[in-house]
Amino acid sequence: MDYSDAVAAMFQPTPEGAVAPPTVDASVARRFRDAIEPIAMHAVWSKTTNERLAGLGLNFLSGYVWGRAAGLGEPESGVVVSSFAVFEPGMVEAIYGEGRSVCTRPDVLAARTESTIASLSGVLDGEDVVGIADLIQAAVSKADGTGRPLFSGLANQDWPGDPIGRLWHACELAREHRGDSHVAVCVARGLGPVEMNILTELWVGMPLGSYTATRGWSAEMIGATAEGLRTRGLLDGDQLSQKGRTLRDEIEASTDELEQPIIDALGKDVDQVIDRLNAWSEKCVAGAAFPPDIYKRAAG
Numbered sequence: 001m002d003y004s005d006a007v008a009a010m011f012q013p014t015p016e017g018a019v020a021p022p023t024v025d026a027s028v029a030r031r032f033r034d035a036i037e038p039i040a041m042h043a044v045w046s047k048t049t050n051e052r053l054a055g056l057g058l059n060f061l062s063g064y065v066w067g068r069a070a071g072l073g074e075p076e077s078g079v080v081v082s083s084f085a086v087f088e089p090g091m092v093e094a095i096y097g098e099g100r101s102v103c104t105r106p107d108v109l110a111a112r113t114e115s116t117i118a119s120l121s122g123v124l125d126g127e128d129v130v131g132i133a134d135l136i137q138a139a140v141s142k143a144d145g146t147g148r149p150l151f152s153g154l155a156n157q158d159w160p161g162d163p164i165g166r167l168w169h170a171c172e173l174a175r176e177h178r179g180d181s182h183v184a185v186c187v188a189r190g191l192g193p194v195e196m197n198i199l200t201e202l203w204v205g206m207p208l209g210s211y212t213a214t215r216g217w218s219a220e221m222i223g224a225t226a227e228g229l230r231t232r233g234l235l236d237g238d239q240l241s242q243k244g245r246t247l248r249d250e251i252e253a254s255t256d257e258l259e260q261p262i263i264d265a266l267g268k269d270v271d272q273v274i275d276r277l278n279a280w281s282e283k284c285v286a287g288a289a290f291p292p293d294i295y296k297r298a299a300g
Helices: 002-009 027-040 049-052 062-073 076-083 089-102 104-123 128-141 147-155 163-188 191-204 219-231 242-266 270-286 293-300
Strands: none
Touching: 002 049, 002 062, 027 163, 027 242, 027 270, 027 293, 049 062, 049 104, 049 128, 062 076, 062 089, 062 104, 062 147, 076 089, 076 147, 104 163, 104 219, 128 163, 128 270, 147 163, 163 191, 163 219, 163 242, 191 219, 191 242, 242 270
16 A cells, blocks of 8 residues: 555545544543644654655555554564554564565664654744653653553654654654553453454444454454454444443543553643644644544544
8 A cells, every 4th residue: 555545545534424532522641642643643644754665665554564663673573463453463464574675674763753853844834842842752751661562662762853853752652652551451351453443443433344444354354353242242233332332431541540640740731732732733634644534533
């Protein structure tokens, strides 16, 4: 899949008459997560970054997988599959191998960092990000990496020297920290990867299987997993049952609890920080550097 294919598939507007996802009026920890999402994911959705990675021989998917996995070093594919958690293992393994075959780890890390900072600097031209970047950098630098492989690998990377770069790196670290925490909570609840995907997509308001399929899972696997969730009383037809919604709410609350130290470190002005981050993230959306669908932002 090349970048233009990904944009055509994912840059769809929010469906007409859509109900806002439950993340809009949520905990501070969740609102912080959604506020940073388009900034943290700039390396994935920026045209500038994708063009630079294409110059190394990477397409959209191999740029995403190898670019994100490179923070772990050059592990065996099973480590990457485990860390990525919600993606179909065979797909991740193949894409990871493809990415490593066409460019080195230092090359992909350098290209990803340099081009993303250049792109985000253009989007946020004229914005004073120093204070917010300092706050988030300090908060994530103190965060616990125990059991959080993607966060810990990324935390070993050097901090960019300029404020825009530090803002991006700090947001990416915060995102990976929450993602690792969320996976840990789901595993503790006995959930497999397809179950995690289905519960999340239905919880935010997306149709059954719509987001899970983008993680490489077949219609047959999605259907079988959904039937298993119905048997357990977690789905009522193609929607969450009350039991299922309660479970997903509890997962969200547990994830928030694991992220609370970062929120506490941001201090008493965290709501103002979130407002500023949301404004910058909207600039990313307006600049076609993140999908406009509110469900994609909440589910990502």
